[in-house]
Amino acid sequence: MGAAGSHFVIKHKTSELFVHVLNNSIQMNGTPLVFNKTVHDRNIFTFEVSEDDDEYGYIQHVASEKYVHPFSGEGEPWNECPLVLYHGKHDGCLFNIDQDTGYVKHKEGKFFAPALRRVRPRKNLHISLVDDPSERCEFEFVDPENTDREVDIPCDSDSGED
Numbered sequence: 001m002g003a004a005g006s007h008f009v010i011k012h013k014t015s016e017l018f019v020h021v022l023n024n025s026i027q028m029n030g031t032p033l034v035f036n037k038t039v040h041d042r043n044i045f046t047f048e049v050s051e052d053d054d055e056y057g058y059i060q061h062v063a064s065e066k067y068v069h070p071f072s073g074e075g076e077p078w079n080e081c082p083l084v085l086y087h088g089k090h091d092g093c094l095f096n097i098d099q100d101t102g103y104v105k106h107k108e109g110k111f112f113a114p115a116l117r118r119v120r121p122r123k124n125l126h127i128s129l130v131d132d133p134s135e136r137c138e139f140e141f142v143d144p145e146n147t148d149r150e151v152d153i154p155c156d157s158d159s160g161e162d
Contacts, residue, residue: 006152007062007151012035014119020034021043030085033083034124035123035124035125041144046059049155059097068095069084069086082127082128083126095112112127114126
């Protein structure tokens with residue numbers, strides 16, 4: 001597959017919280033992604049463009065070398081399906097990152113969002129996939145050393161639309 005791009009952290013726009021791995025656990029498959037306040041080496045990601053479709057790619061957690069997956073695995077994710085880390089990659093973990101809108105869209109059409117329909121999530125709330133994009137689905141992809149500076153993600157985006 002394509003080469004990985006720059007390292008970044010994922011920052012939720014309305015809450016300014018960062019995407020983390022629950023309890024900083026990197027050993028187990030199926031560890032949920034949650035929100036947290038701090039930035040450190042265990043919440044850094046990279047994006048690897050798919051060779052088959054340059055609008056989509058794989059979001060890899062750098063410290064564990066695992067990929068972001070819907071909890072549903074390779075099947076179509078349900079609404080509010082949690083996101084987890086898992087080894088390996090396949091079509092079920094392809095995402096589009098649109099830096100213009102801030103949306104992260106799964107190949108099946110659902111968007112990253114705080115769980116429980118929260119616009120302003122709290123610490124340790126899970127990140128899930130939802131049907132319709134809204135303000136709660138807006139993220140920034142920022143430099144781990146300077147969280148006010150966006151990082152350019154190598155994704156040929158079409159505003160997350162099919």
